[in-house]
Amino acid sequence: MIPETLAPLFVVLQENVAAAPAIPEGDFQLGMAALAVGLAAFGAGYAERGIGAAAVGAVAEDDDMFGRGLILTVIPETLVILALVVVFLTL
Amino acid sequence: MSAQYGGPAGEASNYEYVTARVSARRASLFDEDDYRKLVRMGTGEIARFMEETEYGREMNALGARYSGVDLIEYALNRNLAKHFNDLLRWATGEAYDYIARYLRKFDAWNVKTALRGIYSEAGADAIRSDYIRAGEFDDDLLEQLAVADSVEAAIETLEQTIFADALREAYDDYEETNLLVPLENAVDRVFFEDIDEGLPSRVQADRATELYIEFITAEIDFSNVRNALRLARSGADMDPAAYFIDGGRLFDAEELRQLVGNRDQLVEHIRESIYGDDLAEALTELEESDDIVRFENVLDAALLAFADRLANRYPPSVCSVLSYILAKEREVDNIRAIARGREADLAPEEIETELVML
Numbered sequence: 001m002i003p004e005t006l007a008p009l010f011v012v013l014q015e016n017v018a019a020a021p022a023i024p025e026g027d028f029q030l031g032m033a034a035l036a037v038g039l040a041a042f043g044a045g046y047a048e049r050g051i052g053a054a055a056v057g058a059v060a061e062d063d064d065m066f067g068r069g070l071i072l073t074v075i076p077e078t079l080v081i082l083a084l085v086v087v088f089l090t091l
Numbered sequence: 092m093s094a095q096y097g098g099p100a101g102e103a104s105n106y107e108y109v110t111a112r113v114s115a116r117r118a119s120l121f122d123e124d125d126y127r128k129l130v131r132m133g134t135g136e137i138a139r140f141m142e143e144t145e146y147g148r149e150m151n152a153l154g155a156r157y158s159g160v161d162l163i164e165y166a167l168n169r170n171l172a173k174h175f176n177d178l179l180r181w182a183t184g185e186a187y188d189y190i191a192r193y194l195r196k197f198d199a200w201n202v203k204t205a206l207r208g209i210y211s212e213a214g215a216d217a218i219r220s221d222y223i224r225a226g227e228f229d230d231d232l233l234e235q236l237a238v239a240d241s242v243e244a245a246i247e248t249l250e251q252t253i254f255a256d257a258l259r260e261a262y263d264d265y266e267e268t269n270l271l272v273p274l275e276n277a278v279d280r281v282f283f284e285d286i287d288e289g290l291p292s293r294v295q296a297d298r299a300t301e302l303y304i305e306f307i308t309a310e311i312d313f314s315n316v317r318n319a320l321r322l323a324r325s326g327a328d329m330d331p332a333a334y335f336i337d338g339g340r341l342f343d344a345e346e347l348r349q350l351v352g353n354r355d356q357l358v359e360h361i362r363e364s365i366y367g368d369d370l371a372e373a374l375t376e377l378e379e380s381d382d383i384v385r386f387e388n389v390l391d392a393a394l395l396a397f398a399d400r401l402a403n404r405y406p407p408s409v410c411s412v413l414s415y416i417l418a419k420e421r422e423v424d425n426i427r428a429i430a431r432g433r434e435a436d437l438a439p440e441e442i443e444t445e446l447v448m449l
Binding site for chain 2: 050051053054055056057058060061062
């Protein structure tokens with residue numbers, strides 16, 4: 001779902017590059033890197049939505065689940081960290 | 092509380108939240124060890140045991156008014172209603188809709204309770220305390236039902252509900268035979284006919300809806316099996332089609348009519364159906380012992396196992412809620428059976444055969 005909605009954006013970005021260097025080369029790379037982190041963060045957020053809801057449910061039934069629920073909820077954050085790693089390595 | 096159809100339109104379902112809470116509650120239900128302890132207790136001990144479990148609040152609230160087995164029974168009913176109202180409180184969107192539809196079971200139960208109470212002249216108080224307030228009916232309506240002085244008046248009270256038409260039709264039958272059976276059947280049929288009303292067909296449904304339909308179909312089929320076997324056993328000269336609930340896929344009305352006459356064929360038919368594997372144990376039990384109560388218990392256990400399997404295969408769906416509802420009902424039935432059994436001084440082994448256990 002997400003790739004389809006974003007596809008036109010890439011096309012526009014590519015066309016811009018091909019037609020006229022409206023954005024200087026370096027800025028473009030920076031922009032794509034920002035987009036990569038943003039998309040990763042979006043994915044993490046989407047994943048956390050379900051886990052967080054379930055974790056709150058579990059905590060509501062049993063307080064001891066708080067620690068485990070918190071850890072499970074933030075596990076998708078690794079997606080963002082990985083994206084940051086990739087960005088730092090490539091820039 | 093009231094359960095209305097539809098829920099807030101367009102709102103997304105929160106299956107994750109509901110499933111997590113429901114799973115936690117499912118896990119804290121009594122297990123076999125608890126039952127084994129309970130069947131060896133006297134009624135007083137059972138009451139004390141329950142005070143220390145999650146029935147404590149209800150036991151304390153009702154303790155001043157009732158005692159002994161009645162206290163246990165009313166506490167069970169009230170606890171059941173509390174938990175099922177909780178389900179509706181948590182759920183949103185589609186999930187709410189499905190749960191509300193399924194909980195109409197208790198509207199059917201309340202209507203039947205009221206009719207039986209009026210029929211046997213048990214008095215408004217007895218009816219009131221036997222209600223399970225988990226359905227759509229509000230307290231006013233239930234109160235009016237309880238104080239109705241004849242079956243006819245009770246049916247008139249239900250004018251605004253989905254049960255009205257069916258009950259009015261069945262009323263002539265009731266007047267003729269002076270038996271409640273036609274009315275009770277009408278109520279059951281309305282419930283099962285209403286439950287899949289307006290749902291997309293199996294082919295178009297998304298996964299959650301499909302599982303819901305599958306579960307309901309299984310429940311209808313199992314009810315039909317139960318009715319068919321009861322009829323086959325009693326040998327009564329009644330038209331099986333009158334007891335047939337539409338919507339199952341195990342047999343249609345015509346098949347049922349033929350099969351009721353011949354029990355071996357009926358058992359064979361079930362064995363070859365898609366439920367064959369699930370019910371194999373129950374059917375063998377039936378053939379060996381010819382004990383229909385035992386068979387019905389195994390049938391209940393099979394339905395519960397079926398719901399659990401659906402819930403397991405597709406966790407974020409309404410199935411885990413349905414399996415919890417079933418499991419909770421079983422627990423309440425079991426505790427009630429134990430308490431009543433102990434009151435009647437049955438041996439622990441005898442009571443154990445009456446329990447539904449997985």
